[in-house]
Amino acid sequence: MFKKALVVASTAAVTAFSGAASADGTLDQVKQRGQLSCGVSTGLAGFSQRDENGVWSGLDVDVCRAVAAAVLGDSEAVQYKPLTAKERFTALASGEIDILSRNTTWTHTRDTSLGINFAGTNFYDGASFMVMKDLGVTSATELDGANACIQAGTSTELAIADYFREMNMSYSPVTFDTSDQTRAGFESGRCDFLTSDGSQLAALRIGLADPSNAVILPEVISKEPLGPVVRQGDDQWFNIVKWSLNAMIEAEEQGVTSKNAKNRTVTGNPANKRLLGAEGELGSNLGLSSDWALQIVTQVGNYGESYERNVGKGSPLQLDRGLNQLWSKGGILYAPAMR
């Protein structure tokens, strides 16, 4: 409670004397600097991760790259600031970063009380269950009386308690401090199932000695929409981030990919041309050049490409699209009309 009050008070304090700074909007600052400063996680498989050569990649990182491509025309012009969960909102409020793209769940409390705006959802996550195959369980409803491996202090802990109470089932929690320990506990048979967010489960599953022996159950028991976050009070910048993400989703829906985007500016249908800046004024309305979305799609790819490359079939995580499929294909991804 104190922590929240502190963040609120500090954000209020910062917004109080940010009058001078807001005359110079975030867009101008980024252009002047020539680099986008992007807050990411210190390491989350598939979302924001650094490789052996120090190159950042991931679904969250692609949001940073997309905004950099739209604003600066170069998806590599990003300065990544790895942040812990505790620091992230302060870093945003103090202006240390321009965007926070760090698997942050969009909640009412955060959106309304921290002086921040969620610019959309780039991944719909939710708590789920993983069991060993030989347990013979195919649905979470069969887990009555089981032992649960949980990482202490996570929102999953709350979600699973709610779920079991609602279903009139019982479980005994076995809590661990880190996700490594949780996995080790699950593997050694301390518990019957492991529960965590779906994206996290996929990463934990790969780390098992025999990943094929574990299955992730179909039930998703909580809502964890993750998305990029910006400071309140700079609507132009908010729009840029929001529509950069929407452009990736819209591009997938229109079938525009990193390979065919260049051609589509000439041969595409009117919607393609509007998106890619060959017609209309979408770019100048945002204060960007007309080829902003073209830069995003050619340099970063559309949402589907980014998904498959980082967490989907083209990656070790092998996550299904699930909820993160387009609305027209059974998911809930839906970009507002691009016109």
Add this chain to the structure above:
Amino acid sequence: MNTFKPAPDRAPPSQTVGPIAWVRDNLFSSIGNAVLTIAVIALLVINIPPLISWAFLDANWTGTTEADCVKEGACWVFVSAWSNQFLYGSYPEAELYRIHLMLLVLLGVIVSSFTLPKTIRMKASITMWLALPVVGIAVLDGRMLGLPVVSTDLWGGFTLNIFMAAASIIVAFPFSFLWALGRRSDMPFIRTVSTIFIEFFRGVPVLSLFFMGSVMLPLFFEQGTNVDKLIRVWLVLIFFMSGYMAEVFRGGFQAVPSGQYEAADSIGLSFWQKTLLIILPQVIKVSMPNILATFVMLFKNTTFLLIIGIPEVVQTLQTALANSFWLGGHALEGYLFVFLVFWASCFGMSVLARRIEQQMNTDKRA
């Protein structure tokens, strides 16, 4: 003439010399000891072979990706593939010579402050030490020297631990000396301020100080004035360190016999002449073991920086463990590597510390 020739010594009873006797005396001298010996041997026999086969015989040594780790044992490929990250963070490979250069300079300054001719040693080494952080920042960052700029978000790895520790202790050194003087001062205001400062930074856990540096400090600056996170943390380390060292120095001051103060007063030296020329050299000599111990402590404390996302070596290891192409569980290999580099450096420092102590110990013992 007959000289007396003593008969040659008889050999001692065969039961009391040689390996058998040694074993009997040291390992099986009583029933309790015999049981202990057998238990320890059993433990070693059970545990050592699997450890050796895990770490060496069945280990994977060559390759660049996780797929190269096919054997049962340790995946040292993980450590070798990530070694650049573990040692230098994301520092550009073409610029690594700057890190090596600074490490050499650091080593050179350490060595020369103990080997320069005595006539110039004091002045030269003080100048070198005080210039070192400035030179270090200039070389590593590059902006001031016209080299390609390497911003601090790219610094990392084990060398960051070394540089953070060295840069903090160097700056903290003169400050802590002043705090210690202040605490011994007769002037109530200076004494109170020094005492409060020292006790605050000694009484607060370094972790909470790091959180303050990373989370609270930015809120006191105006938006847009971004003081680099690394610099904020550096300030915190300097404060923390000077609080600790001040107490070390205070101990040193108290160890100097009061006759030294009185002798200095009697020949009419001013306060600063007395302090700098008579007292300080003796204080440093007396405090040297504690100063080095404090430094080793600070050096190890730099791993706490992981809690605020600074990519020092343990943080980098955790980042590596979270990479989706290395999810096979290599925590053990990684932490062993960190363990080894830290142990090697700390052991090296304590060997060096012993040498320094022997060299400085000119009066007390032979």
